[in-house]
Amino acid sequence: PHTHDYRVLQREEIATLLAQWPAVAARLGGQPAQWTVQDVADGNLNAVYLVEGPLDGLCVKQSLPYVRVAKDDWPLSVERAYFESAYMQRTEPFVPGLVPQFLHFDATLRVIVMERLQPHTILRKSLIEGVRHADAARAVADFAAASLFHTSDISTPFERKFQDVALFSQNHDLQRITVDLVFIDPYQVHARNRYASPQLAAVAQSLRDDAALKAAVATFRNHYLAKPQALLHGDLHSGSVMVTQTDTRVIDGEFAWVGPIGFDTGMFIANLLMAWYAKAGHSGDTTGYRAWILEQIAVFWQRFHAQFLAHWNTHGGRGDGYPDSHFDATALPTVQAAFLQDVWADTLGFTAIEIIRRTIGFSQIADFGAVADVDLRARQQAAAIALARDLLLHPARYEDVQALVSAVPAFG
Ligand code: ADP
Ligand code: MG
Ligand code: MG
Ligand code: MG
Numbered sequence: 001p002h003t004h005d006y007r008v009l010q011r012e013e014i015a016t017l018l019a020q021w022p023a024v025a026a027r028l029g030g031q032p033a034q035w036t037v038q039d040v041a042d043g044n045l046n047a048v049y050l051v052e053g054p055l056d057g058l059c060v061k062q063s064l065p066y067v068r069v070a071k072d073d074w075p076l077s078v079e080r081a082y083f084e085s086a087y088m089q090r091t092e093p094f095v096p097g098l099v100p101q102f103l104h105f106d107a108t109l110r111v112i113v114m115e116r117l118q119p120h121t122i123l124r125k126s127l128i129e130g131v132r133h134a135d136a137a138r139a140v141a142d143f144a145a146a147s148l149f150h151t152s153d154i155s156t157p158f159e160r161k162f163q164d165v166a167l168f169s170q171n172h173d174l175q176r177i178t179v180d181l182v183f184i185d186p187y188q189v190h191a192r193n194r195y196a197s198p199q200l201a202a203v204a205q206s207l208r209d210d211a212a213l214k215a216a217v218a219t220f221r222n223h224y225l226a227k228p229q230a231l232l233h234g235d236l237h238s239g240s241v242m243v244t245q246t247d248t249r250v251i252d253g254e255f256a257w258v259g260p261i262g263f264d265t266g267m268f269i270a271n272l273l274m275a276w277y278a279k280a281g282h283s284g285d286t287t288g289y290r291a292w293i294l295e296q297i298a299v300f301w302q303r304f305h306a307q308f309l310a311h312w313n314t315h316g317g318r319g320d321g322y323p324d325s326h327f328d329a330t331a332l333p334t335v336q337a338a339f340l341q342d343v344w345a346d347t348l349g350f351t352a353i354e355i356i357r358r359t360i361g362f363s364q365i366a367d368f369g370a371v372a373d374v375d376l377r378a379r380q381q382a383a384a385i386a387l388a389r390d391l392l393l394h395p396a397r398y399e400d401v402q403a404l405v406s407a408v409p410a411f412g
Pocket of ligand 2: 043239
């Protein structure tokens, strides 16, 4: 809608724009002339501003008609803001306090106005700096369990779930990015791949040459496309989580898509694992911190598992997948365990695929970027890829999260 009226906003225009929306202006307080606007974009895609008024602050996010980090070379439709705002509004009732409050969406300018998080930092930065946020893994697990459970066939009649499928299946432009950057490019020669060369050239070649590995990747790629289990966040890495010592929020749901639950959980675990591999190249004694990261992986999965079951036991059976009337109290635990074991199998596959795309593909991560010695960095990335390869080729070795966590150091 109204594509002809879209324009890229300048920082100087933001206050005037916000002043038109009474609820937004009231939240800032005072007069537009008193509002300060700061450009804080550090993600790959969009413009983000923090606005400070006499009463409160706000966060303003606008889609740009290109990929922010590759402006002239990579045009991209601005429709993603619509899907991010739809995702925020759809999931907020299930995850209050775990996301920034949604405040306003402008469908013409593709602007989302939301609660400004302060003094939060991005979890990826805290992992790089070696700061422990004791509650982050627990909170992200709660976010994943609630948002995924409540949009799945366990809790939701199929008519409602397929409204989500109908809406979010139109998020084509970002799904093209996921399909290409996550699932396809790293396994072929492509100009967008950005692995360390020559250090990782042989590793990249070995992925391209490995038919069994590519068959395993194809299985998960097809799950991503053909297993509409629940409404995914779609980009649940440590750069999409903002933390303080007492508060954790998940941001940036523009990749929302109805797909396999394990895609969200696997992406989060993969980014914790890569923080662990990268950490060995960061300065100081990182031994204790690395042990803490592995504990957080176990905390995350165990909490996700427990909360997903708790939601099922409290609310379950209203959807068409597992009607209450079909399973009594003795039969239910068996189907629940089978469901969650399938989610674990997907989690492992998507964990591996996320590791490979973040080391071989276009979207490299700051955790490895913080390792100045490029040879050391490449060795750590190769170790992470070796783990990923084992997860894809020998999943039976990783029957639970303890098996995964115990295996990690052998690849480090
Ligand atoms: P992108 O889609 O471009 O990755 P993000 O939604 O991840 O954009 O936001 C980019 C950055 O803006 C975040 O890393 C964070 O620093 C900041 N940010 C985003 N949302 C908020 C918010 N609600 N409050 C404060 N800062 C935010
Ligand atoms: Mg982001
Ligand atoms: Mg901040
Ligand atoms: Mg984003």
